[in-house]
Amino acid sequence: MSDPIIRIEGLDKIYAGKSGSGKEDVGSFQALRQVDLSIERGEIFALLGPNGAGKTTLISVVCGLASPTRGTVWVDGFDNVKQYRDARERIGLVPQELTNEAFETVWNTVSFSRGLFGKPPNPKHIERVLKSLTLWDKRHNRLMTLSGGMKRRVLIAKALSHEPRILFLDEPTAGVDVELRREMWEVVRELRDQGVTIILTTHYIEEAEEMADRIGVINNGEVILVEETNALIEKLGRKQLTLQLFDPLDSIPDSLATFELALSDTGEELIYSYESSSKQRDSSGISTLLRALEAAGIGVKDLHTRQSSLEDIFVDLVKERA
Amino acid sequence: MNLYPVRAIYMSEMARTRRTLLQSIVSPVISTSLYFVVFGAAIGSRIEEIGGISYGAFIVPGLIMLMLLTQSVSNASFGIFFPKFSGSIYELLSAPISYLEIVIGYVGAAASKSVLLGLLILLTSNFFVPLEVAHPVWMLLFLVLTALTFSMLGFIIGIWADGFDKLQLVPLLVITPLTFLGGSFYSIDMLPPFWQGVTLLNPVVYLVSGFRWSFYGISDVSVVASVVVISLFLVGCLAMIAWIFRTGYRLKP
Numbered sequence: 001m002s003d004p005i006i007r008i009e010g011l012d013k014i015y016a017g018k019s020g021s022g023k024e025d026v027g028s029f030q031a032l033r034q035v036d037l038s039i040e041r042g043e044i045f046a047l048l049g050p051n052g053a054g055k056t057t058l059i060s061v062v063c064g065l066a067s068p069t070r071g072t073v074w075v076d077g078f079d080n081v082k083q084y085r086d087a088r089e090r091i092g093l094v095p096q097e098l099t100n101e102a103f104e105t106v107w108n109t110v111s112f113s114r115g116l117f118g119k120p121p122n123p124k125h126i127e128r129v130l131k132s133l134t135l136w137d138k139r140h141n142r143l144m145t146l147s148g149g150m151k152r153r154v155l156i157a158k159a160l161s162h163e164p165r166i167l168f169l170d171e172p173t174a175g176v177d178v179e180l181r182r183e184m185w186e187v188v189r190e191l192r193d194q195g196v197t198i199i200l201t202t203h204y205i206e207e208a209e210e211m212a213d214r215i216g217v218i219n220n221g222e223v224i225l226v227e228e229t230n231a232l233i234e235k236l237g238r239k240q241l242t243l244q245l246f247d248p249l250d251s252i253p254d255s256l257a258t259f260e261l262a263l264s265d266t267g268e269e270l271i272y273s274y275e276s277s278s279k280q281r282d283s284s285g286i287s288t289l290l291r292a293l294e295a296a297g298i299g300v301k302d303l304h305t306r307q308s309s310l311e312d313i314f315v316d317l318v319k320e321r322a
Numbered sequence: 323m324n325l326y327p328v329r330a331i332y333m334s335e336m337a338r339t340r341r342t343l344l345q346s347i348v349s350p351v352i353s354t355s356l357y358f359v360v361f362g363a364a365i366g367s368r369i370e371e372i373g374g375i376s377y378g379a380f381i382v383p384g385l386i387m388l389m390l391l392t393q394s395v396s397n398a399s400f401g402i403f404f405p406k407f408s409g410s411i412y413e414l415l416s417a418p419i420s421y422l423e424i425v426i427g428y429v430g431a432a433a434s435k436s437v438l439l440g441l442l443i444l445l446t447s448n449f450f451v452p453l454e455v456a457h458p459v460w461m462l463l464f465l466v467l468t469a470l471t472f473s474m475l476g477f478i479i480g481i482w483a484d485g486f487d488k489l490q491l492v493p494l495l496v497i498t499p500l501t502f503l504g505g506s507f508y509s510i511d512m513l514p515p516f517w518q519g520v521t522l523l524n525p526v527v528y529l530v531s532g533f534r535w536s537f538y539g540i541s542d543v544s545v546v547a548s549v550v551v552i553s554l555f556l557v558g559c560l561a562m563i564a565w566i567f568r569t570g571y572r573l574k575p
Contacts, residue, residue, distance in 0.1 A: 015575055063416040066575050085324075088418035099409030103341055108334075115330025116417045158413065 003077065004038035005166060005197050006062065011035040011071035013057055013221075031057040033221040035071070039166075039199060044192055046212035046229075047201040050318060054221040055201040056096060059168050063093045076165065089117055092159030096170040096201075098151045102144035106135055109143060110157045117162035129160045133187060149180045156187070167191060169200040173207060185211055205311040209233070219318050232313065240306045241272040241286060246299035255296050259289055270298075327419040331427025332434075335401055339435050346397065347439060350389050354443045357385050358450040361507065372509050373540040378451040382444070383534040384506025390440050390465065391472050391501055391526070395493050398432035398476030403483055406573075415574065421567035429473045436469035454537065460545075461536035467552050468529055472497075474559035481572050500526045510542045525551050 013032035031054045039045050049055050060066040062073050064084060073080040075087035101109060110126055130136045133153040138146060143154060152172070159167060169188070173181040188198055188211060202208055208215050208229070215232055217225040225232075248267035262271045272289060293300060339346050362378030369377040405411040414424060447453060455461050483489040504526030510518050521527055522543070532548025535541035541548070566573070 063412075065412055065415045067570055085418040085420075088416060091416065093412065093416050095409070095412050097409050099412065101405075101408065101410055103338075104334075108337070112330050112334050113413060115326045115333075116413060116419065118324040118326050118418055120326060 003041075005041045005076055006037075006039040006199075007074040008035055008037040008058075008062070009072050009074075011058075011061060011073065012069045013054075013061055013066065014069045031221050032061070035218075035221075035223050037216060037223055037226065039197060040214075042192065042195055042197055043213040044188065044198045044200070044211050046208035046215045047199065047218055048203075048205065048208055048215060048314060049201075049218035051203075053218045055218055056170055057221075058218065059093070059170055059199070059201065063091055063168060064088055085118075089162065090165045092162065092164035092167045094152075094155045094159045094167070094169045094172060096174065098148060098155065103142055105140050105142055106130070106146075106154055106157070107139040109154065110161050113158040114161035119162045125163065126157075126161060129157050132190065133157050134183075149176055152176060152180075152184075156184075160191075164196065166197045166199070169198065171201055171203065173202065173204060181207070205314055217314065217317055225317065233307070238312075239274055241274070241289075242304055242306070243270040243272065243293070243300050244268060244302040245270060246301050249298070253296050253298070256289075256292055259285065259292070323423060324419065327417060328423050328427045328430075331424065332431045335428060335431030336434070338401070339397075339431075346393075346435065347442065350393055350439055351442050351446055354385055354389050355446050355450070357381070358447055362447075362451050372512075373538070375538050375540065376451065379453065379538075380509075380534075381507055382447045382451060382453065383537050384501075384504075384530050385447075386440050386443050386465075387468065387504075387526070387530045387533055388498075388501045388506050389443055390436050390468055391497050391529075392493050393439055394432060394436040394469050394472035395476035395479060395497055396489075397435055398429060398473040399480035399483065399489055399492075400476075401428050401432055402477055402480035403489055406481070407486075411573070421563075424567075425474075425477065425563055429470065429477050432473035432476060433466070433469040436473060437465055440465050440469065456539045457536045461533070464529070464533045464536055464548075464552070467556065468533070471552060471556045471559055474556070474563060478559065478562050478566065481566055484572070500524055501530075505530045505542055525555060528552065 011032055012030070012034060015029045015031055035054075035058060037058075047055050047058065057066065061068050062075070062080060064080060064087075068081070073087075076090050078086040078090075080087040104112070107126070107130075110130065111121065111123075114121065114126065127136070130139055133156060135150065135153055135157055138150060143151060146154065156169075156172070172188075173184055176184065185207070188200070192198055200207075200211070212229050214226060214228050216223050245268055249263060249270070250267060252261050252263055252270070260273050262273075263269070264271065272286075274285060290300075358378065361381055366377035366381075371377065372380045405414060444453075479489065479492050483491075503521065504524050505521070510521050510527065513521060528543055528548040528551035531542040532545055532552070535545050535548070565571070
């Protein structure tokens, strides 16, 4: 594999113990602890974590909004502090909050962003970006007249105005309805197909599961896990088999005691939990279980399986560390 | 130095001025004209000449200075404060631009606007009082240097302020009193000796005096002193801005 496009080494970030006005001491706060992380070229990387875990701080340090306390960030081989021009021109950032100049028009604010990032004007490119985000019809609208979803798109357009190689999306779909969320995923996939590396943070596990090639979990400022999405689900995932019975049971028969079984309250369902990862023949024990059921004379009406989602995995992980 | 970001900031700030034309250009011109009417035409006719200049004409340079200082400070401070307030400053901080480029963009735009305003007021004053400009080049030099210096001061205030109240504080409590007490409306010869001495500690005295000299060839303090004071002020503001960006003060946690 080629060099990672972003390499973070030993990153610490401690916010000094000053309140907003700088007068009260609110105690210093360590937002990032010894973060080591590499982002590969062209991947979609999802950074997951509860509120206050350090997701936004990590992005802020990489993008230059906050200074690192210790450690180094390389962007495409450039130190993001010492060679900030080279590092930053490769990055587009879409912030979490909907912030923009209310009185500007869409076209002007996106063109402004391109200039700010040191690129000569290129109306063709701005047009392409606006069209791809279905903002073209709104180009002469003032930002304050746009809906929340449209404002979010404007922020994405601004971030793409200078043709970045890396795009950071800080909670891109927070407060966005389902339809728009789907559309945004589509936009992100298109960008990835164009070779843009994408790092997104999200609360929606579903989003990470659907979009990301790899997932990093961050909690209390530490990256506690980085794994390919599929591998993560497979590795940590447990499956459940639910068997609907012809006749309700009062209790689980002794002959089935060796299986990890639970009986539903009504006694009409048996729930069997098993690991889905093992490659061994019938390691799941489903066929053995079915044979045992038959031997015990229990009739099965219907069955279905459920794979634990990333959400379950995530909650387990965070709880374990807490 | 990359000129695209400088141009982007400069043009966007000038666009803001155009959007708020009434408040940023028309209203200062009108309020200054009121001074000309009241002090120049109405009261001024009953005040004796100062150094051979009619009172109405005497106060023109001081009034331009008054407007130049307050407008430079408030315009530049708002220019950088507003992105901080709205959160859109993230873009400025994440852009591949140097601090110098940021300052040139913001301060340059604020100073341009102030110079324009100063010239407009000068033109307007011509309707009320007979005007002569003895040293036009010096006049422009003082105008530009003052606009630049106080736009820098405004930039510093905009970064320091963490609320709209603080944004107003310095212009109202520092700049306006210093200007009123800085010889805008009188020659400091008219003060008792003790207060003459105190007044010399007020930097605005040197600005007003130098500026008035460029009009009428009369001054309270030597022109050299005026140039030195304004240059010192400029260097002080530059050093302050350099420090702000080096430490990330109020910009970067």
